[in-house]
Amino acid sequence: MTIDTSTKVVPHNDTLFTQLHDGEAVLLHLETHAYYGLNETAARIWQLLSDGLTLGEVCCQLQSEFDVGDAEILQYVVAFAEELSTTKLVELSC
Amino acid sequence: MPRIVIELTNRCNLSCQHCFSGRHGGNTDLPLAILDHVLAEAGLLGFDFIAFTGGDPTVYRHFADALARTSQAGFQFGMVTNGQNFKMVYPVLLEHRDHLNVVTFSVDGATESSHDKLRGKNSFRRVMQAASICMFKDIPFSINMVVTRNNQHEVAELAELAAHLGSRGVRFGHLMHSPITTADGQDLSSEERKRVEAEIADLQRNSAIAIAMGPGYFTDSLFPCAPLQMQEVNVDCHGNLTKCCHLSGHGSPKTQRDVIGNLAEITFGEAYRRLVAENDVFRETKMRHHASGQFDETDYFPCWYCSRYYSKLDWLRSTEPNVWQLALR
Ligand code: SF4
Ligand code: SF4
Numbered sequence: 001m002t003i004d005t006s007t008k009v010v011p012h013n014d015t016l017f018t019q020l021h022d023g024e025a026v027l028l029h030l031e032t033h034a035y036y037g038l039n040e041t042a043a044r045i046w047q048l049l050s051d052g053l054t055l056g057e058v059c060c061q062l063q064s065e066f067d068v069g070d071a072e073i074l075q076y077v078v079a080f081a082e083e084l085s086t087t088k089l090v091e092l093s094c
Numbered sequence: 095m096p097r098i099v100i101e102l103t104n105r106c107n108l109s110c111q112h113c114f115s116g117r118h119g120g121n122t123d124l125p126l127a128i129l130d131h132v133l134a135e136a137g138l139l140g141f142d143f144i145a146f147t148g149g150d151p152t153v154y155r156h157f158a159d160a161l162a163r164t165s166q167a168g169f170q171f172g173m174v175t176n177g178q179n180f181k182m183v184y185p186v187l188l189e190h191r192d193h194l195n196v197v198t199f200s201v202d203g204a205t206e207s208s209h210d211k212l213r214g215k216n217s218f219r220r221v222m223q224a225a226s227i228c229m230f231k232d233i234p235f236s237i238n239m240v241v242t243r244n245n246q247h248e249v250a251e252l253a254e255l256a257a258h259l260g261s262r263g264v265r266f267g268h269l270m271h272s273p274i275t276t277a278d279g280q281d282l283s284s285e286e287r288k289r290v291e292a293e294i295a296d297l298q299r300n301s302a303i304a305i306a307m308g309p310g311y312f313t314d315s316l317f318p319c320a321p322l323q324m325q326e327v328n329v330d331c332h333g334n335l336t337k338c339c340h341l342s343g344h345g346s347p348k349t350q351r352d353v354i355g356n357l358a359e360i361t362f363g364e365a366y367r368r369l370v371a372e373n374d375v376f377r378e379t380k381m382r383h384h385a386s387g388q389f390d391e392t393d394y395f396p397c398w399y400c401s402r403y404y405s406k407l408d409w410l411r412s413t414e415p416n417v418w419q420l421a422l423r
Contacts, residue, residue: 018223020230021185028226030206030219033258037230 001092005056005074008093009049009081015089017046027089034087041066045080049090055081095170097143097320098136099328099339100124102154107178110213112202112242112280114272114344118149120331126156126163128333128357133167135362141327143195144171147339149331152179158186165193174198174238178217180224187233196262197235199224204251208244225259236262238308241290242269242280249293253301263304266294268311270340270397273409276416284391288312309340310397316380318396324373327366333357335365337372337404340397345406352404376403392421 001007011017014030025043027036038046044065048058059073066073084090104120106113133144144164151173154160164171172195180197187194199221203209209218228235237256241249249266256264268287269275282290291311298305309319320326321338328339330353336342337352354372355365380399383389392398401407402421410419 016219016223016226018181018226020181020227024230026223026226026230028222028229030222033255035226035229035259 001094003055003078003081003085003092005054005059006094007055007081008052009055009084009090010093011046011050011090012088017050019043027084029087029089032088034089036084036087036089041076042080045077049081095143096141096324097145097326098132098141099145099147099326100129100132101147101149101329101331101339101342102151102157102160103149104331104343105153106149106176107153108150108176108214108217110176110202111278112212112240112269112272112275114270114274120149122331123155124329124331125333125358126159128329129160129163131357132329132362133163133169137168139363139366142169144169146171146173148175150176150179152183157183161186161190165190169193170195172196172198174200175224176200176213176217177221177224180220180227184224184227184231184233188231191233195234197228197233198238198265199235200240201237201252201256202240202242203245204248204255208248211244212242222259225261229260234262235260236304237264239264239266240269241266241282241287242275243282243286244280246282246286246290249290250297253297253303253305257301257303261303263306265306265308266290267308268395268397270310270344271401271407271410271418272344273413276410276413276418281416281418284312284395287395310395312394313396314394316384316396317377322373322377322396324370327369329357335362335369337369337376338400341400341404341406344401345404346408349405349408352400379403390420392418 016028019025023040025038045058048061055077058077062073085092103123106118109118152175170193177199201221202212206218239252253264269280275281294307317323328336328342330336330342334356335354341352354369398421407421410422
């Protein structure tokens, strides 16, 4: 599936998300045991994706929160979604 | 490493099916003064490691204080926890990272369904979250699994799960007897225990991580565990120095012969001296029993021998007939 700004990223039912005190977070898939540490920005993206926002909406939101350029943020968010999808921590939908 | 097991509290945030009620149904927290007392004297007797247990140690009212005092006194420490509060308490552990040896999570099955059947809904998810925090924050951890009828087929799967998660190892242990688990049919017969032990021995040879069997397995050795070799002593949440954490709290209040003395009344040194004397008597008695040919099948499971020695088996008289009643003779 092609990932674009209209793609939604849905956490897999077996993915455990743990928000940590310092803003970081960690993901663990109960079946595959895939594991992923999230820095503060990635943890924020995860929250926005979990709220049901599309990748495009996540990018807009992040731009309003952080001082980063359009292209740069889209590249980051798409790469993040692809990596999570490869490890089955999320499912992608249109 | 000679160690002291300290039960910080008998309160718990779970109510596991295989837990005898005194452990999670209590409301007692160890007075901090007793902890200070132990920390001040134990080093002089060669102890350098404190293992915190409960109940669940993380619900102890003075948890942060206890860790700070333990590190400050120069001890290494570890704790056994069900992992349910780990997300809240891990920052405190990180503060004492230099003194933290290992966190041990109780995981009673390789799958959500078998673990949750014993420990309650969502408990597997929370303990897995705890393990993932350890992976991310580089906190050393290991896993304990109590083998029951319910999860006996999952030992290899659990070892694999532990290896995936980056656990240092797994320690399997037999279920400590109780009227509840017997009534619930969770006990394994001696033959079933031996079958599981053989499987664990096989895993020990082939697993990528350290696999151990806790005391209580079938053995010819008369003194196979740390408490019987005076390498481990137990302090319960009432401040009693007792023979062993496996026996602590078992049996009726009238049969607490394993309680050596209360640390609010005598010094740790005096309690330890009494324990050494008591252990000498225990060892002589056990050797005599063995030499006289009085051992039966249950005696080769050392925790059963101890349970009978310390008169903790009266409840077995009123249960449905079962294999372990042999120990009543
Ligand atoms: S976590 Fe341990 S102490 Fe608490 S109820 Fe379960 S077995 Fe008992
Ligand atoms: S109950 Fe006895 S055999 Fe079992 S661990 Fe304790 S001291 Fe050792």
